[in-house]
Every structure is written in C-alpha cells, then in structure tokens.
Amino acid sequence: MDDFERDLSRLMRDTQQHTPYEPEHRQRLHADIRTRRRSRLLWKAGGSAVAVAGLSVGLALLPNMLTRAQPADQDRRPPPATSPTPSYEDEPTTNAPDPSPSSTQPASSAPATATATGGDTPTGATGTSFRPTPTTTVPEPPATSEFPTPPPSPSPTTALPSRLETEEPSSSAGTE
Amino acid sequence: MEQVRADGFDEFVAARWSALLHVARLLTGGDRQRAEDLVQEALVKLWFAWPKVAEQAPEAYVRTVLVRMAARSARRRWWGERPVEQLPDRADPDDVSSTVAERRRLEAALALLSPKQRVAVVLRYYEDLPEAQVAQALGCPVGTARSHASRGVARLRQILSDAVRPVG
Secondary structure (H helix, E strand, O other), X not given: OOHHHHHHHHHHHHOOOOOOOOHHHHHHHHHHHHHHHHHHHHHHHHHHHHHHHHHHHHHHHHHHHHHHHHHHHHHHXXXXXXOHHHHHHHHHHHHOOOOOHHHOOOOOHHHHHHHHHXXXXXXXXXXXXXXXXXXXXXXOOOOHHHOOOOOXXXXXXXXXXXXXXXHHXXXXXXXX | OXXXXXXXXXXXXXXXXXXXXXXXXXXOOOOHHHHHHHHHHHHHHHHHHHHXXXXXXXXXXXXXXXXXXXXXXXXXXXXXXOOOOOOOXXXXXXXXXXXXXXXXXXXXXXXXXXXXXXXXXXXXXXXXXXXXXXXXXXXXXXXXXXXXXXXXXXXXXXXXXXXXXXXX
C-alpha cells in the first residue's frame, strides 16, 4: 500500500459525517417493512392459490386421462380376450343353421357335404349317431318328433350341449 | 417475540445507521438520496433475515446486501424516486469547511468510477476487507476483484492527486 492508498483510506474514514437515526427514519423504515410484509403475504397467498388450482385441475383431468386410457387397453386386449368369446358366439350361429346338433362341429362342412352328396349318407351316418343325445336333452318330443324337433330345441337348451359338442367335435374331427 | 425482535433490530440500526449511510454514500458516489434508499432497502431485507443473522454478523449481512444493491442499482436508469413535500436538505454551497470540501471531492471522484470499481475500492480501502471478501461481495473471482480495485485506485489517483496531497 503506497502513500496515496493510505491517504485514500484515511480520507474515506475522516470524511464520515455523523447522521443520527431520527424517528422519521425509523417510521419510514417500519412502514417499508410493513409494506414488504404485506406484499410477501400476498405473494405467498397467490402462490398457494395457484398451487391449489393446479392440483385441482390435475385431479380433475386425471380421471379423464384414465378413462381415455381404458378403452385403449380394451382395444389392445380384444385379440387374446375375444378368442374364446367368438367361439361362444359362433356356436349358436353354427347351431342355428344346423338341423341337428350333431352337425355343430362340422357346421361349415356338414351342410356343404350334404348339398354335395345329396345329404343321405352323411346325415344318415352322422345324424344317427348323434341324434340320441339331443333327444335326451329335450324330453318333450319322444320319437316321432325327431326330425321337426331339432330346429326348435337347440336354441335354448343346446347351449350347454353344443359347447360340449363343440369340444367333442375336435375329437370327432380328429377321428375323421 | 416480535417486540424483542424489533427492539434488537432498532438498537442495531440506531447504532450503525451513520456508518451504513456513509458506506452507501461512498458506494453511490455521494448521492445522498440514493444512499438513503439503499440503506433503507438493505435494512428491510435485514429485518426479514434478523432471526437468523442477529446472533452472527448483521453488519456483514447488510454490507453485502448494500454492495450488491449498489452494483445492481448503478445499472438502473430510474432510481424509484418519489415526489415529496419537502426537499431533502442538501449541503450548503457556502460551507467551506475542509472536511466537507474533501468529502465532496472524494465523492465526485468516486462517482466517476464504474460501479464495480467503486465497490472494490470502498470495500478494500474503507472497510479494509481482504481481496477474497471483496471478490465474494462482488460475486467475481479474486483476480477480477483485484483488477477492479487497482484500476479504480489508478483512476482515483489521477483525479485526486491534487486533492489528497494537501490533506496529507
């Protein structure tokens, strides 16, 4: 530190003017403190209000997001999930055109073969073998109604038997 | 609790008001009105930090706030001046006492420095702070703070060379 720096340092200290802390200063200072405190409180209140609003909007939107997500999941699921159900739906359709419950497993093939071959040998072969089972499920028509009964009977009662038959056909188809 | 806080705060402010105002005047290059505003703002900030700072070093806290605000406010174009009913008392132009004359010359010279040079010079030569603390207050590396101080002193030497010698 050279002479000039020493003089500069002393000059800065010597020129200090005593300024008393007057009541006016105190009042002004405390007024500023009150103003700042109020503004801080307002900022805090505003911030918390914004936070609450954001949370409520988020919570309100969340269920919508979930409901939108669910159909997407269902859309993804159907391929594996509907694979068994279409079989149930296909059963009545296959049963309906079939005159006899025996033709459920080769539903598509039975009529085709019947039309092709005249319907005697295939229906006679398969129909005789499977006719006893529907007659057991439908007790009303004893023996004479063998041919007319099959159409009405399969609709309500053959649901279960048809399932069983659909399971069976796989084996019968395997035998074929 | 609040009263105890206010009492301690008021005692501190009453004891250090004059010194803080002088530092602020040096930092602002002699602008008394700006100096009072700076001290006021720094003390308001000190009030909210008082429970944490009171037992440690409140003056260092205020000084740091003051220095940062002075460096920042120097870049502002508008100082937040408000109209008042009574004009603040200014130094009497006929007052020719040596102290007042020297102070005016010093403040005028300080006003010609850049804000960072002024802060560095004031902290280094009035507060006697080491370079590391000056750098910390300025928020810059020590080498930069040293550079600010040396350039500021060189500039003051140029301006005050004629004024300081007679005083010494």
